[in-house]
């Protein structure tokens with residue numbers, strides 16, 4: 039019987055740890071969201087981190103292809 043109580047206690051501890059861990063996740067997400075600078079592509083409007091895209095003439099593009107297309111056809 040004490041073995042069952044021990045098992046129940048372990049399950050409760052794991053459950054509480056998991057619960058507090060999950061509660062921390064959204065905080066980390068908003069924190070990284072503030073650090074990560076999301077910018078829209080001038081051509082297709084897709085938002086992506088600044089370091090993942092291409093910047094040219096003060097404009098931001100999601101890919102080299104969109105930079106080329108947009109350069110060929112200015113607004």
Ligand SMILES: [Zn+2]
Pocket residue numbers: 079080081082083084099100101104
């Ligand atoms: Zn694009």
